[in-house]
Amino acid sequence: MVTFEKVKTLKGEVEVPADKSITHRSFILSAMACGESVVKNPLMSRDTKATMAALKACGVQFEEIEDGFKVISKGYEHFNEPFDIINCENSGTTARLLTGLFSPMRKYFVLTGDNSLKKRPMGRVTEPLSKMGAVIFGRNNNKNLPITILPSEMRGIKIESTVKSAQVKSAIILAGLQIDGETVYVERVKTRNHTEVMLKYYGVDLEIDNDEIKVPGKQILKPSIVEVPGDFSSAAFFIGAALMFENSEILIKNVGLNPTRTGFIQVLKDLGADISITVRDDSFEVRGDIFVRHSGLKGGKVEGEIIPNIIDEIPLLGVLGLFCENPLEIRDAEELRVKESDRINSIVHNLNVVGAKIEEYNDGFKVYPIKNVNDGGVLKSFDDHRIAMINILLAKRFGNFLIDSIESIDVSFPDFIERFELLEV
Ligand SMILES: O=C(O)C1=C[C@@H](OP(=O)(O)O)[C@@H](O)[C@H](O)C1
Numbered sequence: 562m563v564t565f566e567k568v569k570t571l572k573g574e575v576e577v578p579a580d581k582s583i584t585h586r587s588f589i590l591s592a593m594a595c596g597e598s599v600v601k602n603p604l605m606s607r608d609t610k611a612t613m614a615a616l617k618a619c620g621v622q623f624e625e626i627e628d629g630f631k632v633i634s635k636g637y638e639h640f641n642e643p644f645d646i647i648n649c650e651n652s653g654t655t656a657r658l659l660t661g662l663f664s665p666m667r668k669y670f671v672l673t674g675d676n677s678l679k680k681r682p683m684g685r686v687t688e689p690l691s692k693m694g695a696v697i698f699g700r701n702n703n704k705n706l707p708i709t710i711l712p713s714e715m716r717g718i719k720i721e722s723t724v725k726s727a728q729v730k731s732a733i734i735l736a737g738l739q740i741d742g743e744t745v746y747v748e749r750v751k752t753r754n755h756t757e758v759m760l761k762y763y764g765v766d767l768e769i770d771n772d773e774i775k776v777p778g779k780q781i782l783k784p785s786i787v788e789v790p791g792d793f794s795s796a797a798f799f800i801g802a803a804l805m806f807e808n809s810e811i812l813i814k815n816v817g818l819n820p821t822r823t824g825f826i827q828v829l830k831d832l833g834a835d836i837s838i839t840v841r842d843d844s845f846e847v848r849g850d851i852f853v854r855h856s857g858l859k860g861g862k863v864e865g866e867i868i869p870n871i872i873d874e875i876p877l878l879g880v881l882g883l884f885c886e887n888p889l890e891i892r893d894a895e896e897l898r899v900k901e902s903d904r905i906n907s908i909v910h911n912l913n914v915v916g917a918k919i920e921e922y923n924d925g926f927k928v929y930p931i932k933n934v935n936d937g938g939v940l941k942s943f944d945d946h947r948i949a950m951i952n953i954l955l956a957k958r959f960g961n962f963l964i965d966s967i968e969s970i971d972v973s974f975p976d977f978i979e980r981f982e983l984l985e986v
């Protein structure tokens with residue numbers, strides 16, 4: 562059990578750890594290129610270490626340098642067959658992207674994960690990859706880890722997205738660029754586009770034509786130098802905190818501001834939040850600073866095409882619902898049920914513990930402004946890093962609440978508490 566002292570106000574400047582999505586991709590794309598790439602300022606967390614370990618198991622070298630890693634590879638055509646099972650730990654991004662990466666390699670791979678990841682859906686990648694010719698077997702009728710990838714003959718075809726997932730899109734693209742023919746991925750609702758943006762930076766030819774991503778086969782990646790910006794989804798906890806703690810003012814520096822990730826700012830501004838951004842650099846992935854001042858929020862309904870853009874921030878948005886003038890309703894977010902925990906269930910559970918009224922739907926929830934905070938209780942983190950960080954915010958805002966465990970923050974933001982406490986006044 563963990564407890565925290567009640568905090569009133571937060572003030573000052575903070576930097577957040579490097580972007581998790583971009584770190585995974587910078588390791589993977591550097592490994593696919595033939596030669597020496599450099600990844601500066603990567604996130605070194607449980608999830609990204611799992612991706613690095615998997616690539617090392619295929620013979621890719623990671624040499625530590627002062628501000629990151631040199632990645633030395635013979636290119637994707639010359640990956641070694643791993644000697645052992647690959648453990649993707651807690652990371653959906655590792656499992657899905659590596660399934661796409663490995664499936665055309667004509668080698669034998671076995672992928673597994675921790676107890677949470679073994680429950681998360683893999684059919685969303687094994688099915689389309691199998692349509693492209695991949696031979697993949699897995700537990701529960703190929704729907705769950707562990708999975709086995711066997712040698713196969715894949716070819717480019719047209720794949721229509723069935724889930725709103727950047728991980729699925731990325732898996733198909735990573736496979737498509739290694740095989741014969743053109744792969745077309747049709748994405749009806751836009752998801753984060755780091756894979757597309759970064760592949761172009763690594764010299765890959767990719768055509769984006771409305772909702773179609775066209776990937777010519779048999780492409781070569783050129784070794785590159787990348788610097789990973791701060792993670793918007795980690796910055797979101799400070800944006801949310803400034804709006805939860807009265808009189809707060811926080812400047813968050815050097816954050817990735819890719820527009821397919823920053824919908825949370827738009828949603829909050831629509832609710833009445835005082836947030837401004839300053840773009841500093843747009844050369845690799847756009848980045849800049851975010852300034853947030855405590856302000857009143859109106860409430861309302863958030864649904865539709867914005868949802869994939871804010872998917873990792875929705876549980877936090879639920880907490881902000883407590884501080885809105887009117888109820889805040891989230892719909893179309895059924896994907897939350899298959900994250901590290903069932904995040905709809907997790908948020909409903911914890912907001913009930915603090916004394917809020919909250920209605921649960923299959924695809925979301927409705928939070929009512931909080932009237933009477935309970936005297937105390939135990940918040941549960943469900944082994945989910947984003948829920949654990951939310952619980953820390955709730956415990957510091959209301960006092961008196963215990964949290965069952967916060968170890969999972971290692972997955973994306975290992976020093977969250979230290980950075981948060983520097984802002985407390
Ligand atoms: O591609 C990525 O890096 C991610 C995509 C999203 O998952 P889905 O693709 O399952 O929506 C997101 O929730 C996850 O944190 C990271």
Ligand SMILES: C=C(OP(=O)(O)O)C(=O)O
Nearest residue numbers: 651652653654655873900
């Ligand atoms: C869902 C997440 O990550 P992943 O799918 O990579 O486990 C997350 O970081 O919130």
